[in-house]
Structures are given as C-alpha cells and as structure tokens.
Amino acid sequence: MKRMRSKWKKSAMVALAVAGLVGSGVGQALAAEQYMGLPSYRVGAYAAGGSGIFGGWIDYMQMINERDGGVNGVKLVWEECETEYNNARGVECYERFKAKGNTFFSPLSTGITYSVLDRVAQDKIPLVTIGYGRSDAADGRVFPWVFPLVTHYWSQASAMINFIGKEKLGSMDQLKGKKIVLLYHDSAYGKEPHEVLKRLSQKWGFELELIPVAHPGNEQQSQWLQIRQIRPDFVILWGWGVMNPTALSTAKRTGFPIDKIIGVWWAGAEEDVIPAGNASAGYIAAGFNAVGDQHPVIQDIKKYVYAKGKGNLDPKRVGSVYYNRGVVHGIIYVEAVRLAQAHFNKKGQPVTGEEIRWALEHLNFTPERLKQLGAEGFLPVMQTSCMDHEGAGVVKFQQWDGSKWKMISDWIVPDRVLVRQLVEESAAKYAQEKGITPRDCSKEG
Amino acid sequence: MTFFFEVLIAGLLSGMLYALVALGFVLIFKASGVFNFAQGAMVYFAALTFVGVGEKLLLWLGWAPGSFASFLGSLLVTLAAMVVLAILIERFMLRGLVNQPLITLFMATIGLTFFIDGLAQLVWGSNVRGLDIGIADEPVIWLLDSANMLVSKFDLTAAAIAAILVALLSLFFQYTKTGRALRAVADDHQAALSIGVPLERIWVIVWVAAGVVALVAGLIWGARNGVQYALSFTALKALPVLILGGFTSIPGAIVGGLIIGASEKLAEVYLGPYVGGGIDSWFPYIMALAFLLIRPEGLFGEKHIDRV
Numbered sequence: 001m002k003r004m005r006s007k008w009k010k011s012a013m014v015a016l017a018v019a020g021l022v023g024s025g026v027g028q029a030l031a032a033e034q035y036m037g038l039p040s041y042r043v044g045a046y047a048a049g050g051s052g053i054f055g056g057w058i059d060y061m062q063m064i065n066e067r068d069g070g071v072n073g074v075k076l077v078w079e080e081c082e083t084e085y086n087n088a089r090g091v092e093c094y095e096r097f098k099a100k101g102n103t104f105f106s107p108l109s110t111g112i113t114y115s116v117l118d119r120v121a122q123d124k125i126p127l128v129t130i131g132y133g134r135s136d137a138a139d140g141r142v143f144p145w146v147f148p149l150v151t152h153y154w155s156q157a158s159a160m161i162n163f164i165g166k167e168k169l170g171s172m173d174q175l176k177g178k179k180i181v182l183l184y185h186d187s188a189y190g191k192e193p194h195e196v197l198k199r200l201s202q203k204w205g206f207e208l209e210l211i212p213v214a215h216p217g218n219e220q221q222s223q224w225l226q227i228r229q230i231r232p233d234f235v236i237l238w239g240w241g242v243m244n245p246t247a248l249s250t251a252k253r254t255g256f257p258i259d260k261i262i263g264v265w266w267a268g269a270e271e272d273v274i275p276a277g278n279a280s281a282g283y284i285a286a287g288f289n290a291v292g293d294q295h296p297v298i299q300d301i302k303k304y305v306y307a308k309g310k311g312n313l314d315p316k317r318v319g320s321v322y323y324n325r326g327v328v329h330g331i332i333y334v335e336a337v338r339l340a341q342a343h344f345n346k347k348g349q350p351v352t353g354e355e356i357r358w359a360l361e362h363l364n365f366t367p368e369r370l371k372q373l374g375a376e377g378f379l380p381v382m383q384t385s386c387m388d389h390e391g392a393g394v395v396k397f398q399q400w401d402g403s404k405w406k407m408i409s410d411w412i413v414p415d416r417v418l419v420r421q422l423v424e425e426s427a428a429k430y431a432q433e434k435g436i437t438p439r440d441c442s443k444e445g
Numbered sequence: 446m447t448f449f450f451e452v453l454i455a456g457l458l459s460g461m462l463y464a465l466v467a468l469g470f471v472l473i474f475k476a477s478g479v480f481n482f483a484q485g486a487m488v489y490f491a492a493l494t495f496v497g498v499g500e501k502l503l504l505w506l507g508w509a510p511g512s513f514a515s516f517l518g519s520l521l522v523t524l525a526a527m528v529v530l531a532i533l534i535e536r537f538m539l540r541g542l543v544n545q546p547l548i549t550l551f552m553a554t555i556g557l558t559f560f561i562d563g564l565a566q567l568v569w570g571s572n573v574r575g576l577d578i579g580i581a582d583e584p585v586i587w588l589l590d591s592a593n594m595l596v597s598k599f600d601l602t603a604a605a606i607a608a609i610l611v612a613l614l615s616l617f618f619q620y621t622k623t624g625r626a627l628r629a630v631a632d633d634h635q636a637a638l639s640i641g642v643p644l645e646r647i648w649v650i651v652w653v654a655a656g657v658v659a660l661v662a663g664l665i666w667g668a669r670n671g672v673q674y675a676l677s678f679t680a681l682k683a684l685p686v687l688i689l690g691g692f693t694s695i696p697g698a699i700v701g702g703l704i705i706g707a708s709e710k711l712a713e714v715y716l717g718p719y720v721g722g723g724i725d726s727w728f729p730y731i732m733a734l735a736f737l738l739i740r741p742e743g744l745f746g747e748k749h750i751d752r753v
Binding site for chain 2: 042047048051186210211212213215216218221222223225226228229241242245246249252253254255271274275277279314
C-alpha cells in the first residue's frame, strides 16, 4: 500500500511538472524562438572589429525583439562563442552551434570561412560572409550554401580603381602611365585582389607594384622607404588590425601624401585611424555601410535598446563604422528570416537553415524596402539570385577629417563584366577540382 | 647610395626599439635564469593601464590627455600598478617554484601571459586607443634638406631613451649591492639563499625593473602604432635580438637590436623583391639561427662551462 502511494505520488509530481512547464509557456517559447550562434571575437588582436560588428548585430536583433516582439512573433535568440579570430576555435564554435540547430553561420573571418566551407552544404547551414571570404562564391551555381553578400573583395578592388580613375583623376583614361602600389597583408586575404588588379592594370595601362607586409605589420619602415623610391600616384592599403595605423603613421613619416592612400573596408574604421593620430587626416577608405547615427534604424536602436539599458556596447561606439556594419549583418539576417517565414508559410514559427538559404537567394532590398527598414542609404540597394550571391557589388568612399569619417562619394560601381568573368572562371575551376556539378539556375524556384 | 644609408639608419633606429623590448627579457633572465614569456603581455598591460588611467583622470578630474598633469598622473599610477603586479607574481607564482627546474618556471610564465592579457582587457576593455606622448613622428628637416635623407625625430628620441635605460641598468647591475645579489640569485637560487640573499625581495625588484622597461617600451610602441593587443607581438621582434646579443647581456640587447634592425630592413629592401617580399618577419630568425651554430651563447652571453 505504501509502495502504491509512493508510485501515485511520483506520477502526480511528473504530471505537475509537465503541466507547469506547459503552463509557464516554456514549450511555446521554444517553438517560437529563432536560434542563431554567433562566432564572435571580443578579445585578442582583432577584438576592435569583432566587438563592434557583433555588438551592432546583437543590438539590432535586440531592437527587433523590443520594438516588434521578434519577427512575426518569433523571438530572436542568440548565443556567442569566442573564436579569438582563430580557425580551430572557429570550427569548434561551428560544431557546437550545429549541435544546437544553427541556421546561419557568419564567422567574420576569411580563415574560418575556408575552414568550414566544405561542411556547410552537408550540414545545411548557410555560410554568410559579408564583405570577406571567397569572392568566387558569388557564383551561386557552384556555391549554393555560401553568400559573400553586399560586395566582395574583387568588386571592391575594381571599384577602387574606378574611384581613382573617375573621381580622383577625372576619367579612366587618365590611369594610363600612372603608378599604383598595393600594400597588402601577406596572407590569403591580402592576396585576394592581386588577379583583378593585374587584369585592370593591363586594361587601363597603369603600372602595378605589389608590396607585402608580414603579419602583424607593426613595423613597415622598409616597405614605405621602397614606396618613397617608387613614387607612386596612389597606394591601395589592404591591411587589417595594427597594420593600418602603422601604415598611416609610417607614410606620414616618409612624407607620402595621406590623401593618396585608399584603404580597403577593413582599414576604414575609427580604430584604424585614431591610433595614428594626426597622421590619418585626409586618408580615404572604402566602405559598404554608412557611418553616423542619423539613420532611423540607429535611432530606433538607441530608443528601444540603449534607453532601456540593454545595449551591448559602450554607447559611444553606436554609429561607428564597425558598429553600423554589424547592424547591416542584423538587417540581412532578420530580412532572411522574415522572407523564409513568408515563403514557406511559417509565420510565427522558426525556420530552418534550408529555408533561410532560399531566402538569402531571394533578398531584394529595394529603395522602398530600405526606407521601410529605416536604412535608406545605410546599405546599398541589392538583389540576390541563384546566379548572384553578392547582390550589390558597389562601394562608397569615405575620408577621415581628423575627427570623423565623411562620405565623399556615391556608390561606385565596379567593372562588372571583368569581375563576373573572374568569378565564373574561378568558380568553374573549384567545381572541377571538387567534382561539383553546377546548378541550373533556370530550374530553381 | 643615399637610399642605402636611409634604409640602414631606419633599421638601426628600429633596432633600438627592439632592444628596448629585449631588455625586459634580459633583466629577468639575468636575475633568475627564466625566459619570461610574459614580457610582451607586460608591455601591453603597461601601455593599456597608462591610457586607461588617462581616460579616468579626464573623467574624474578633467585632466586633458596629453597635458603634463595627465601624463604624470598616468605614469605614477601605472608604475604603482607594475609594482603591485611584480609583488603578486612573486607571491603567487614564483615563491612556490623556488628550486624547481627552469622549464617549470618558463611554463609558469606562459600561463602568466594569458592571465595578464586577459586581466588588461578585463579591466580596461579591448578598444584600440591612440597615445600621444608629445614626440613628433616626422622627419628631421635639416637632414631631409641637406642629404634628402629621412630620419624620424621620434625614432631618434626612442633610441636615446633606450640608450639611457641601458646605461642605467648596466650601472645598477655592475656597481650596486642589489645588482650583485641579482647576479648571485641567477647563478644558484639555493646557494644565494644559503648566504642570506633575500630571494623574494630580489625577485620583486627584478620584476619591477622589467615592468618599468615594459612601460617605457609600451609607451613608445603605443605612441607609434596605437595601444592595442598587437603590442604583445613586439616580443616576437625581441627574440632574435636576444639570441644574437645573448640572454644575459644588457649591452648585448642593444648590439643585437642594432644588427637585427639593420639586417631585416636591408634584407627586405634588397633581397625581398627576389623572394616575394614580406621577409622581414622571418629573416631575423634565420639569421639568429645561423648565428647560434657559430656562437650558441650569443655575442655577449656568458660561456657555459661544465666540469666533468
């Protein structure tokens, strides 16, 4: 009898616990959450970029939860995993997130991108590389699961030459006979623009000199003395981390005009110029997002997140280059979730990696849509497709006036024909090496 | 020919900056026989504390960064922080490792590196900061006008500071009682203890001295490239200098620094183009390794003799 009573007692407790869980809404909450793993880096050599971008991204998702109650009622939830910009740790984070049902992976590292590239198709997790990674992944026929969105390195390199030709020299024909030095980080990242710049130098008749800087780049005296000997008309700075302020201060020391240095978008944040002090004034860099806090989307983040004390970063960083780039990541992710919900008739429900992949291939940020999102001019108008996983390819240029960045150009279009030709050649080579049969985009929905 | 001398002088001046970092290693090795893997982290910690304190002084007292009051305040607080750090290292790390094999002490300094890196970022954040110590980083005009040669005022000043530090430390080691005690400890912990040398105090003194050198190096490198995590990497520049100059010689650090600085710059400019460039990161190591084959104790290192 005693045993019987105990059994009843146990059953009743289990029933109560289950009822409690359901009643408290845990079951419903689980069903109405969209999970994402963020492989961030907030310590180490590249913490400035990592903390700014992942911080901005998180703030945007927080704002969507606070202002809209999530995406069609689905709360956005996320978890961070510190990679320290280290490939092995990045892969570890990828696997940890995968086990939890990750649907979107964006490591903010070309090295980690290459490390997980072959896994994502098998795991059905879209790999999103906004402004970094493999440029040839823009060919969605060969890389269905990889999205170098907004603009990739080859488009950027071409847009830089167009900017120099059209905006700085007056016309592209003026490039003939000019000297351009590419001062690059001696890594896969730094070598990414070589081929496209070589082809452009043949096309327009400018002389191209390639000068590498070994990691980390905190000493560049010999490189800048060589540049002084070459006497180039422009220097393209393809750096990362400490290499950027070191380049600017050494350029100043060797008397090279700072406004003739054009930096890559990973050399165009406040963190790249402030350490170099006065030497940075006049420096120009590329970018694919606006700076400042004037856009409605940033104002909403201030109102719904920071005013409530829920911000992810020091409020002074809101509106900085890296922060706004993080918000661009957030806008794209949330739009993909929204599109996937609509297309697969799953409003109010979380979506899968496969469904998000479809959405990423059907993004359409028209001027009207960007205005609705409070991001008109904040990121370029873009449309993706099965053929084109980049979407925009345009670049803006900004100049440091000694205290803040000022936009000095409209969106500059690259040499699309040349860049696309390179993308397709390289993607076809990759497909051959890996035995991939490219998709027929005419048959894709 | 002007260009050759320009590269050579730039290299020699860079070499003095490398020597400044190498000096911190030499101090600790000379006094304890330990290769302090954490010296780069100490450079980062010192510079970050200096700018972090400067920010707080602005916030609390309204002292503008770059002003004399702010500089002095930050310097004193950072010096105090380096002393506290040295005491904590001796109390919690070294004291328990007396008479342990040197490899154990070396491993402990590897752990210490991660601790100091993490502590610095935890306290002051990982944001990149600028640092102005009032020395203009621009060419000496009369050299530029008369010989078309670029020599930076900043590098000249940094080289002078390094030379003064070396002179002071050499005198300290050679002519003071504490200096002699430091050398005794380096020879044999147990023997030094047995004749009444206070090992704990000696270790604190030497780590404080290394901390001061780290602060000077951190201020100079931080003013050049910004205060950021990459300051830790300056240690990589010091290693070949140590191999070449010898781990126990203070003047050796300077001579090693000059040779490494000059040779890496000349190699980058004149050999680099034939092998794809970017060789200044590994060329000093190759040179140091080659040198090891000829003279394993370095140029000024103490020759190790074993009696059998």
